[in-house]
Amino acid sequence: MITLYSATGEPLYRNPAARSVVRATAETLHEHFDSPLTMQMLTGANVNEINAVAATQTAFGKRWHDITARRCFDAVSGDHAWLISEVDVSKLKATEERAQFLAEHDTLTKLPNRNHVTSGFQARIDQLLASGRRGALIFVDLDHFKDVNDTLGHAAGDELLVEIASRLTTLDPEQYAVARLGGDEFLLLVGPIKENLTPINIANRIRNAVSQPVSIQGRDLKVTPSIGISMFPDDGQKIDELMRHADLAMYHAKDNGRNNFAFFSQDLSDAMEQRISLESELRTALAEKQFATYFQPRVDVQTNRVVGAESLVRWIHPTRGMISPATFIPVCEACGLINALGKTVFEESVCAQVEWAKLGFDLRLSVNLSPLQFGEENLVQDLITMIEQNQGSPQHIELEITESVLLGHDQATIDKLHALVDYGFGIALDDFGTGYSNLAYLHRYPLGTLKIDRSFIQVIDTARPIVELIVSMAHLFELDVVAEGVETQPQLESLKTLGCHEYQGFLFEKAIDFAAFTRLLENESRLCA
Numbered sequence: 001m002i003t004l005y006s007a008t009g010e011p012l013y014r015n016p017a018a019r020s021v022v023r024a025t026a027e028t029l030h031e032h033f034d035s036p037l038t039m040q041m042l043t044g045a046n047v048n049e050i051n052a053v054a055a056t057q058t059a060f061g062k063r064w065h066d067i068t069a070r071r072c073f074d075a076v077s078g079d080h081a082w083l084i085s086e087v088d089v090s091k092l093k094a095t096e097e098r099a100q101f102l103a104e105h106d107t108l109t110k111l112p113n114r115n116h117v118t119s120g121f122q123a124r125i126d127q128l129l130a131s132g133r134r135g136a137l138i139f140v141d142l143d144h145f146k147d148v149n150d151t152l153g154h155a156a157g158d159e160l161l162v163e164i165a166s167r168l169t170t171l172d173p174e175q176y177a178v179a180r181l182g183g184d185e186f187l188l189l190v191g192p193i194k195e196n197l198t199p200i201n202i203a204n205r206i207r208n209a210v211s212q213p214v215s216i217q218g219r220d221l222k223v224t225p226s227i228g229i230s231m232f233p234d235d236g237q238k239i240d241e242l243m244r245h246a247d248l249a250m251y252h253a254k255d256n257g258r259n260n261f262a263f264f265s266q267d268l269s270d271a272m273e274q275r276i277s278l279e280s281e282l283r284t285a286l287a288e289k290q291f292a293t294y295f296q297p298r299v300d301v302q303t304n305r306v307v308g309a310e311s312l313v314r315w316i317h318p319t320r321g322m323i324s325p326a327t328f329i330p331v332c333e334a335c336g337l338i339n340a341l342g343k344t345v346f347e348e349s350v351c352a353q354v355e356w357a358k359l360g361f362d363l364r365l366s367v368n369l370s371p372l373q374f375g376e377e378n379l380v381q382d383l384i385t386m387i388e389q390n391q392g393s394p395q396h397i398e399l400e401i402t403e404s405v406l407l408g409h410d411q412a413t414i415d416k417l418h419a420l421v422d423y424g425f426g427i428a429l430d431d432f433g434t435g436y437s438n439l440a441y442l443h444r445y446p447l448g449t450l451k452i453d454r455s456f457i458q459v460i461d462t463a464r465p466i467v468e469l470i471v472s473m474a475h476l477f478e479l480d481v482v483a484e485g486v487e488t489q490p491q492l493e494s495l496k497t498l499g500c501h502e503y504q505g506f507l508f509e510k511a512i513d514f515a516a517f518t519r520l521l522e523n524e525s526r527l528c529a
């Protein structure tokens with residue numbers, strides 16, 4: 001499209017292409033552009049030729065044109081004039097905008113993504129801080145989202161994310177900017193914080209919005225969020241730092257039992273540092289063999305004789321003394337040390353079993369396996385190698401797993417379980433009753449033993465029907481049943497009448513070291529002889 005305009009912008013000539021799109025023959029150069037700024041930019045500069053892509057008004061509505069403006073002289077009058085040539089680039093522009101949009105947005109929820117957060121959120125924070133206002137950066141993570149994907153499928157998971165995204169964006173678009181960081185993580189920038197709206201109110205608002213039931217595939221799902229909040233400028237001014245702090249607070253909220261929110265604080269940060277130093281201490285402990293395997297007797301309910309033991313790891317700290325695995329196992333799991341530690345305990349258990357067999361004690365040892373150990377490619381081969389190297393007997397080793405191992409229905413895990421059972425190991429389901437207690441697991445997986453969680457034994461007076469049910473179910477599926485945490489004689493009497501096979505607990509003995517356990521076995525056989 002080529003058009004010649006006078007110095008004041010009156011049209012002098014149009015070529016056929018320009019004529020075919022112009023709204024009116026008399027349209028001036030000023031009227032042609034969508035924004036007066038374009039006119040200023042093209043004709044204001046003191047150069048002979050200038051180029052720009054700008055929005056124009058045409059007979060077909062607003063279009064994007066690639067425009068070149070040249071200063072020239074009208075051949076007829078000899079006066080100063082403008083020669084404007086234009087190419088319609090609307091399609092290209094749309095593609096470009098789409099590419100830009102895609103680069104900074106999430107295709108599923110259409111929300112801004114992590115790329116946008118780095119620049120866009122920082123700009124907004126700077127703007128608020130410049131005007132002396134405060135704001136909050138809020139990390140929202142959905143609890144147990146993986147379960148939705150695993151049980152209902154990814155399409156349902158996607159639908160859920162879209163719904164949650166839409167609820168977050170409609171909270172208050174004026175005040176809340178929302179982004180999706182990936183997976184089930186959302187980030188909200190809230191500001192300025194108004195007088196009457198405290199950050200606690202804001203967190204509660206988000207929690208309410210997310211926890212309303214979502215109807216998916218004909219059922220009502222309820223998901224809850226874990227929320228972490230950092231405030232600016234109090235907890236930082238840069239988006240990276242604020243995100244790190246909000247993330248830390250979110251993990252704290254999750255630790256506090258999910259469907260919770262937490263604010264960043266210096267204490268949290270210190271706890272994290274302590275945790276990091278605990279990690280490095282644990283590495284040293286492993287290298288310097290500060291861990292010891294202790295054994296808690298597994299006892300026959302009817303005869304009260306020791307029939308086996310559960311291996312329980314202890315950290316014999318050089319200055320702090322004995323430390324409970326409840327404090328350090330989760331840290332080992334979080335930092336990947338659990339694989340090495342788990343193998344150490346396993347090997348020591350195999351050796352103990354072999355030693356006791358030599359002394360004439362035929363015991364079955366059970367060893368705890370962390371769910372994370374099932375992520376190890378070589379788990380099965382490693383365990384077999386340790387049996388072979390120590391001439392152990394897999395039939396005398398039972399591996400204790402928790403329900404969370406089975407929850408994912410992950411085929412690789414199931415294959416590993418079968419391979420372990422095929423080799424001769426027994427599998428025990430630990431802490432039964434605390435998790436999902438899915439009855440289907442009892443026949444679907446190759447289990448040999450069910451361990452009833454301590455919490456039921458503690459309240460066996462009132463929870464008797466539950467324990468009775470678990471025991472009779474175990475009988476039905478031909479599983480051994482072990483009651484954990486038996487502390488009193490009446491508890492033991494109840495288990496006797498219920499037909500529970502074995503028990504463990506302080507009533508008989510706590511976990512003790514190899515030498516003490518050997519003495520216990522020898523005393524017992526002397527008494528019975």
Ligand code: C2E
Nearest residue numbers: 312313324325326329345368369370485486487504505506
């Ligand atoms: P768990 O497998 O349920 O182990 C039983 C826990 O109950 C042990 O705590 C044991 O000392 C304790 N206990 C036994 N009898 C009684 C009782 O009568 N009353 C009470 N109140 N408690 C009793 P511990 O040794 O502190 O171990 C805690 C958890 O740490 C274990 O729970 C297990 O999940 C984990 N763990 C221990 N050793 C290992 C290991 O070698 N590998 C892995 N992956 N986890 C381990």
Ligand code: CA
Nearest residue numbers: 310368400430
């Ligand atoms: Ca156990």
Ligand code: CA
Nearest residue numbers: 430431451484
């Ligand atoms: Ca247990």
